[in-house]
């Protein structure tokens with residue numbers, strides 16, 4: 088093992104890589120595969136798995152050089168679940184064989200991932216999940232039956248991270264096992280689920296006799312809850328984490344309408360605009376401060392709060408934008424049922440932003456649940472008394 | 486696009502904080518004594534002030550070394566103010582070594598009249614304060630209360646913070662900025678809402694003063710002083726809010742009702758988590774303002790307005806939650822929560838209300854209101 092490179096070494100390495108693989112004369116997939124093999128995909132990953140064991144913050148050095156050279160990227164917004172959730176979990180709990188098999192096509196985007204966690208009866212209380220996985224004693228395979236819901240990108244996904252119950256007699260957190268599920272298995276049925284925006288990003292997924300080989304189990308039998316927590320923690324980090332310029336994000340279209348259309352302005356709207364503008368700027372600075380803490384090796388607890396703040400601000404800002412537009416705010420750009428590949432807040436009208444941002448306080452853990460987490464983990468306030476932790480799962484109310 | 490501000494604390498800033506906190510924890514923790522002094526009309530503790538201003542050297546942080554100071558800057562002064570907010574200590578730091586010092590630094594410091602005030606102010610031996618109402622914010626019209634006739638000053642200014650404790654008043658008048666000895670002016674203490682920041686009415690009646698700067702320089706110096714005062718007040722508000730949150734969390738964890746800690750009720754947990762989020766934002770905004778002031782960033786006025794608009798609100802919210810979640814004890818004279826509530830509410834008016842700062846932002850960020 089060589090020592091982890093510093094910023095200058097990484098830039099040099101990236102330039103050498105570009106010289107050997109000129110983007111103009113290399114196909115996109117070939118380029119991305121080669122980049123992975125050169126350890127320049129996610130530099131904080133280990134060598135041999137797309138990284139160099141370097142600090143995570145140095146990724147910007149690589150991305151900067153590649154971006155300037157006009158190199159293709161892996162379109163991270165399309166494969167957010169794989170990059171943000173599946174990959175760190177596979178890295179933490181996967182066998183050597185699993186890491187080698189899954190991480191490369193995940194990163195290049197050749198294989199899209201989705202998250203089969205939530206169920207009709209288990210959302211905030213994910214550990215109550217009822218999808219069963221039963222071992223076939225002859226083959227060692229697992230036979231999975233159950234229903235998942237709200238599954239974003241299931242219709243695009245080649246693979247899924249899946250949690251299922253392997254022992255209903257144990258208390259709910261203990262009888263869960265984590266699997267990597269092949270979405271092309273004949274027992275997997277994906278049905279689109281239309282949402283309030285008119286389109287369908289998410290799906291219902293019915294699992295009927297789905298056969299998962301034991302080598303696609305992630306972590307030990309019964310360890311699924313612990314493994315799932317790694318996924319969920321990474322989900323929240325990736326939701327709150329992007330860097331914005333001043334007046335970036337949801338406030339940008341609102342400020343633009345305000346400036347371009349003086350006839351729409353009123354004193355009451357002006358006061359709310361200024362309040363939200365300040366809050367958006369403060370949220371941006373909070374995110375910047377968080378990144379500086381991470382870069383200095385002293386991560387602060389602020390991360391748990393960013394998603395809460397952005398969810399509320401996105402909703403309030405887009406709500407004000409609809410109101411500001413007056414008569415036009417009564418209109419909607421397009422109700423056609425579509426299956427978008429990514430969430431596009433900027434390419435659509437205010438009404439879409441208003442409706443889609445309602446999901447920001449639900450997806451990836453509701454704001455109520457996140458407030459509980461901040462109160463207990465950051466402030467050290469006591470948990471509410473509860474009686475569900477030690478009962479066998481099969482005896483719980485549902 | 487301006488350079489990315491440094492929103493963290495340096496090791497030197499952490500050391501300064503530790504020194505100030507150690508002092509205040511031993512010498513300013515007795516809120517009963519503070520109240521007794523405040524009721525007697527002079528809340529300042531001269532021995533504590535001497536140790537902070539001279540011993541630790543906090544009075545000279547903003548003043549360059551060749552003028553008798555320590556040549557540090559707004560980032561360090563902000564750390565001192567966080568600690569003063571946390572302790573609600575009644576010390577004239579914001580008014581003297583921060584705001585008045587900045588006003589003097591905006592004058593011609595080669596002039597003996599200016600340097601002669603800066604040196605003892607930086608040493609902590611003389612207290613200068615600006616003779617303006619505490620509510621005056623950056624960007625407000627230049628004060629017109631005091632006029633000059635034959636070089637003598639006449640006029641009345643109320644709500645001057647720490648006016649009665651000052652040795653010298655820096656008086657903005659129609660013909661420039663003047664230094665007036667407090668013993669030459671009529672000073673009437675006013676009864677303040679905030680017991681920890683005394684206010685006074687100052688009456689000048691053909692009072693002599695030394696001219697420090699002509700009208701144009703005076704205007705710029707005053708605006709810079711008010712911008713600095715407002716920007717660093719945000720750090721005081723941050724420290725105050727942090728104390729309120731920590732104290733409230735401590736209380737609700739220990740206080741039992743219905744056979745459980747009241748802090749285990751979700752209604753309270755969510756309120757405190759929201760408050761924590763607001764304070765995390767306030768910290769980023771306050772650090773951003775302090776860093777902008779320290780680096781003379783081109784968007785300093787905007788950074789200060791954003792910090793004031795958010796930190797004022799956060800501090801009041803924190804202090805109000807502190808009183809409410811303490812229940813009856815929070816309503817007593819004996820418990821210190823009221824000192825923080827009064828300070829927070831007064832601080833929200835000081836150097837301009839949140840509304841004043843949002844109006845500034847409308848101009849600075851090109852978000853104009855409806856045409857009249």
Ligand SMILES: Cc1cc2nc3c(=O)[nH]c(=O)nc-3n(C[C@H](O)[C@H](O)[C@H](O)COP(=O)(O)OP(=O)(O)OC[C@H]3O[C@@H](n4cnc5c(N)ncnc54)[C@H](O)[C@@H]3O)c2cc1C
Pocket residue numbers: 201202203204205207209210211212236237238239240289446449450451452453454455456459
């Ligand atoms: C756009 C979108 C995309 C999604 N994508 C995926 C995906 O790809 N994969 C996946 O697995 N899931 C996905 N989800 C599901 C999401 O994680 C769940 O909807 C969420 O965890 C909430 O669960 P629930 O819908 O069952 O609501 P419930 O848990 O039933 O909650 C109902 C209400 O009760 C509140 N509540 C529940 N428990 C508590 C408590 N202890 N204290 C206070 N309030 C409480 C909740 O906050 C909520 O307001 C997605 C959701 C959305 C909206």
